[in-house]
Amino acid sequence: MTKPPSCNGTTQALPCRAGIGLRSPHYQPVLEQQPDLGWLEVHSENYFAAGGPALHYLERIRERYPLSLHGVGLSLGSADPLNPHHLDRLGRLVERFEPAVISEHLSWSSVDERYLHDLLPLPHTREAITHVANRVQQLQDYLGREILLENISDYLRYEHADFAEWEFLAETVQAAGCGLLLDVNNVYVNAVNHRFDPYLYIDHIPAGQVREIHLAGHTLNRVGEQELLIDTHNRRVAPQVWDLYRYTVSRMGPRPTLIEWDADIPALDVLLEEAATADAIQESGHAVPA
Amino acid sequence: MPSLHELQRAFADAIFHDPGVVPAPPDGIPAGAPMEVYRNNVFTNLSDGLSSIYSAVHALVGEQFFEHTAGQYVLATASRSGNLNDFGADFAAFLTHFEPARGLPYLPDVARVEWLIHEALLAADADPMDPATLAELSPADYGTIRFELHPSVRLMESDYPLLRIWELCQTADDGDEQPAINLDEGGARLLVARPRLQVDMTALRPGEYAFLDAIVQGLPFETVCTRALSVDADLDIGSTIRQQVTEGLIVGWCS
Numbered sequence: 444m445t446k447p448p449s450c451n452g453t454t455q456a457l458p459c460r461a462g463i464g465l466r467s468p469h470y471q472p473v474l475e476q477q478p479d480l481g482w483l484e485v486h487s488e489n490y491f492a493a494g495g496p497a498l499h500y501l502e503r504i505r506e507r508y509p510l511s512l513h514g515v516g517l518s519l520g521s522a523d524p525l526n527p528h529h530l531d532r533l534g535r536l537v538e539r540f541e542p543a544v545i546s547e548h549l550s551w552s553s554v555d556e557r558y559l560h561d562l563l564p565l566p567h568t569r570e571a572i573t574h575v576a577n578r579v580q581q582l583q584d585y586l587g588r589e590i591l592l593e594n595i596s597d598y599l600r601y602e603h604a605d606f607a608e609w610e611f612l613a614e615t616v617q618a619a620g621c622g623l624l625l626d627v628n629n630v631y632v633n634a635v636n637h638r639f640d641p642y643l644y645i646d647h648i649p650a651g652q653v654r655e656i657h658l659a660g661h662t663l664n665r666v667g668e669q670e671l672l673i674d675t676h677n678r679r680v681a682p683q684v685w686d687l688y689r690y691t692v693s694r695m696g697p698r699p700t701l702i703e704w705d706a707d708i709p710a711l712d713v714l715l716e717e718a719a720t721a722d723a724i725q726e727s728g729h730a731v732p733a
Numbered sequence: 734m735p736s737l738h739e740l741q742r743a744f745a746d747a748i749f750h751d752p753g754v755v756p757a758p759p760d761g762i763p764a765g766a767p768m769e770v771y772r773n774n775v776f777t778n779l780s781d782g783l784s785s786i787y788s789a790v791h792a793l794v795g796e797q798f799f800e801h802t803a804g805q806y807v808l809a810t811a812s813r814s815g816n817l818n819d820f821g822a823d824f825a826a827f828l829t830h831f832e833p834a835r836g837l838p839y840l841p842d843v844a845r846v847e848w849l850i851h852e853a854l855l856a857a858d859a860d861p862m863d864p865a866t867l868a869e870l871s872p873a874d875y876g877t878i879r880f881e882l883h884p885s886v887r888l889m890e891s892d893y894p895l896l897r898i899w900e901l902c903q904t905a906d907d908g909d910e911q912p913a914i915n916l917d918e919g920g921a922r923l924l925v926a927r928p929r930l931q932v933d934m935t936a937l938r939p940g941e942y943a944f945l946d947a948i949v950q951g952l953p954f955e956t957v958c959t960r961a962l963s964v965d966a967d968l969d970i971g972s973t974i975r976q977q978v979t980e981g982l983i984v985g986w987c988s
Contacts, residue, residue: 488816494858494884496930516815522738529815554741558812559748560778560820561771563741566761570737599766603734666767673770 456543457482457509457655457699459725461718464513464703470500472711477507480718482543484511484701490540491532501540511544511655511701512536516558519578519592520551520565530585537586544655544699546591546624547582549575549615564597567604567611572618579619591654592616593624596632596661596674608633609647616652623648625698626657627691631684632672641687650695658688658721659703677706680717688721692728700725735761748772749808779807782817786851787824789902790844793837802831818855822848839893839916843902846895846923849887850934853927856885859984861928864975867986874988876955880948880974881985885927888937888946895921896936928981940965944973948983 460481465473473483483504490497504510517529537545550562565571575592583590594612606614616623625648634641660678664671680688680702692698702717735743743759747768762768780803784791791799806827812820825844834840870878889895897914922942924935937945944961952960961968977983 488818491816491818492855494856495854495927499858499930516817518815522736522741526815532816551741553815554738554745556811556813557745557749558815558820559745559775560782560812560815560817561774563744563771566737566740568737574737598770599762599768601740601761602763603761666770669767671767671770 457511459697459699461700461702461721461725462508462511463714463718464701464705465504466705466708467497467500468708469711469714470504474500474503474507476711478711478715480508480715481722482509482511482699484513484544484703487512487514487533487536487545488516490536505540510540510542511546511699512540512542513593514545514547515562516552516560517547517582518551518553518558519547519582520549520563520571520575521553522551522574523553523556525578525581526553530582534586544591545586545588546593546655547579548595549592549612550595562595564595564599564601565611566601567606567608569605572606572611572615575615576618576620579615579621583619583621589622591622591624592619593657594626594629596626596629596636596672598636598666598671598673600637607639607647608637609644613647613649613652616649621652622654623652624655624657625653625691626659627688628657628659628661628680628684629674631681631687632661632674635672642690645687645691645694648695653695653698656688656691656698656700657703658684658700658717659705675706676703679713680720685720685724689724689728692725697725697728744771748775751808776804776807778817779812779820780804783807783821783824786821787844787847789847789899790824790828790840792902793840793843793898794834798833802828802834805831818851821851824848839891839895839898842889842891842893842895843898846889846891846899846925846934849889849925850932853885853887853925853932856883856927859883859981861981862978862984862986864978870988876953878954878986878988879951880954880957880983881987882945882948883926883928883982883984885925885932886945886949886982887925888942888949889923889925890920890942891923892920894918895923896934899934924982926982938965938968940968941973944968944970945977945982 458481462480462482462484465483465485490501548562552559552561552563630641630644658680659676660680661672662675664673700721702714704714740761747759748771783803806824825841828834828841828844893916894914922937924937926933940961943964944957947957947960958970
């Protein structure tokens with residue numbers, strides 16, 4: 444295994460290579476084949492249990508790969524107070540597995556202590572920036588380390604907004620003093636659904652804060668009168684998203700890049716092919732002038 | 734302009750409305766916003782979570798019935814955790830009062846045992862006990878010790894042949910003709926446990942059940958034996974303990 448390139452301007456320990464989202468059907472194949480992957484990412488909540496097979500396999504996989512913990516249920520953007528039980532379980536998981544990276548979403552998923560189990564959009568307002576920044580700081584203080592915030596895909600825009608989405612993302616990360624997990628597929632999905640230029644979005648992202656990139660597949664759905672791209676994570680990365688990724692890498696340099704696949708999960712080889720494509724773009728792409 | 738809290742509350746109200754009732758667009762969300770995308774995501778995520786825990790209930794009632802039932806449960810039951818694994822604890826109780834499922838009186842018990850399987854899967858791990866540690870004891874102290882069970886051990890009694898019903902559901906997709914189950918063939922005393930990586934479900938004889946149940950209650954060994962032997966005078970206590978230590982169900986003891 445060759446030594447991965449270092450990541451300019453970043454301090455975390457994930458190698459600047461492609462990784463894959465690890466889901467339970469791939470525990471055995473990954474342990475048996477030990478593919479040449481830079482790192483693996485899991486959903487934090489799937490390992491909140493006290494014991495059992497999921498933790499058993501993660502222990503063995505962690506011995507062989509750097510790990511990223513990606514949360515889907517902390518509900519950072521909720522008006523509710525942070526859930527102390529959730530924080531406790533996340534804290535214990537971090538202590539046990541010593542992940543290279545911990546990330547959460549720039550979204551909310553609960554209100555009045557009722558959870559909706561979906562990544563819901565925040566209004567792009569000063570109020571929301573201040574609120575999220577405050578809670579990211581609480582989380583970072585609790586864990587004693589930096590976290591990354593990820594941009595989500597959304598299907599509606601609220602009536603009132605103080606900022607464009609990319610300004611909202613950059614301002615929140617700046618105010619919170621955290622890192623950024625840039626989901627390039629979400630940028631593309633939102634650009635199509637809300638009719639903006641995805642390249643302009645990338646141009647406005649503070650490259651120095653980007654510690655990780657996500658790539659995934661999406662689906663075109665008809666919803667009532669509208670055609671919407673839905674962030675389904677159930678297929679290969681679309682050609683337009685690879686193009687946008689190429690542009691992102693040429694502008695920012697290489698970054699740890701994750702292939703996410705959460706539904707209709709294919710054979711491990713398919714994920715490895717997607718990861719190899721990302722690696723190839725990183726190896727050649729950052730030489731191209733932005 | 735609504736506050737963040739008001740906006741989120743209005744959003745949630747627009748998701749959790751009764752099907753068939755079209756709510757007015759919430760304040761701050763434009764008319765025509767595709768709320769059904771979110772409603773669909775929320776209901777699908779919660780319903781898929783239930784389906785993965787309650788796969789036997791799902792197999793028994795079929796796709797359409799399960800989806801409808803799960804949808805009604807989601808409306809009636811707020812999820813209180815950001816971890817989907819915590820959702821669905823009282824699905825069995827919901828089914829007991831769910832009118833469309835009245836014709837399947839055993840269904841709540843199937844759900845009950847599936848929640849125990851789910852709990853066993855996520856329970857803490859424990860190393861097996863070294864039987865030699867018992868040799869430290871003088872026989873005079875046997876009666877006062879308390880055995881410790883693996884944290885995943887769960888016991889359940891049912892009036893229905895639950896193990897046979899559950900096993901039938903595991904092979905429901907094979908397409909083979911299934912043997913009929915006589916619901917009156919008698920109840921079941923079940924042990925659900927995950928001493929290693931896999932959850933096992935076992936039918937227990939009455940004496941074994943009474944034995945484990947007394948240990949679960951934290952009773953001293955002498956009382957455990959009295960309870961078990963009052964149910965089954967022929968129970969071989971020595972071999973029962975050896976078996977449960979070997980299987981990793983008894984993981985320790987304290988005096």
